[in-house]
Amino acid sequence: MKILSVRTTERNQFIDITNQIQRCVEEEGLQDGIVCIFVPHTTAGITINEDADPDVTYDVQNTLSRLVPHHGSYRHAEGNSDSHTKSSIIGPSLSVIVENGRLQLGTWQGIYFAEFDGPRSRQCWVKTIPSR
């Protein structure tokens, strides 16, 4: 697998990693299949959303933070139960289709590393699976 490094600078932040994932697909030489993207952290996730207007990912993050506030009646003593909860809601893995060596994404789609407990140095693991 390939290991991507992601540097986050905010507590909650969506970072567009589409180009890095495309580069992995090329380095692995995958022409046709799927790419499995996996986040090895329990306070982050991986998602796909609009990459045209940055207000979209702002609104998504902000809505998640309204639903799952930083401070609340949590038991876990590290003060990041909100981050763990968002991680399970958004999820740690995604699969994207690859054809002719290119990620197949909709017109407005970008792949985002979803940070919920930054700033931190993070990783994203990428595995290519051929369809034949």
Add this chain to the structure above:
Amino acid sequence: MKILSVRTTERNQFIDITNQIQRCVEEEGLQDGIVCIFVPHTTAGITINEDADPDVTYDVQNTLSRLVPHHGSYRHAEGNSDSHTKSSIIGPSLSVIVENGRLQLGTWQGIYFAEFDGPRSRQCWVKTIPSR
């Protein structure tokens, strides 16, 4: 990959696409492996839930809309930040196991295209991956 067309008629709507996915598996001749289902939109998603009582998907949609209301303090000017948020919560991709040419689903499970900003003409992309 195969491209399915889905026509939605409501702003929020779950459409059962299980039979269409099964047909893709047959057309691609997959006997044994997984099928990766991918929604190329940022205001829709893909999910699995009960297909026996339509009240179930009604309640799921309705609960999501209570948590993430259409109108609120959003920045994105197009009035569909709720749809984008639900898309990230439900997710754009799912993998289902295939054995002997058949989708492996639980007794009550159906695969649903989850529309969050309809009515629209939508697509669903399907890729089969053999297990050997």
Add this chain to the structure above:
Amino acid sequence: MKILSVRTTERNQFIDITNQIQRCVEEEGLQDGIVCIFVPHTTAGITINEDADPDVTYDVQNTLSRLVPHHGSYRHAEGNSDSHTKSSIIGPSLSVIVENGRLQLGTWQGIYFAEFDGPRSRQCWVKTIPSR
């Protein structure tokens, strides 16, 4: 595919199945690829979160139950619309990378069967897909 049995004892409960999944990978002889984990139920899901402090999964469950309460204005007559909704939020399938015959997980990650309508006897289906 392999079928795991999971016995839950609470209505809402996260059960760590990491070791059972690792055993499936070994029994199937997968060295390099992905393992697709699928829950064939509509009132349960599969997630990954911290396995060190049990307060983390307690907080995740508790927060989900605050957002989606057991009793509310639901149409579905069986009294478990909350369980169905949580199932769609958490999701029924996950893919995890395998290298050298080992599940690739972050330091703090465990794989959890997420029960939302227990106690019940449940299953988890596991399919291995090689990367070449």
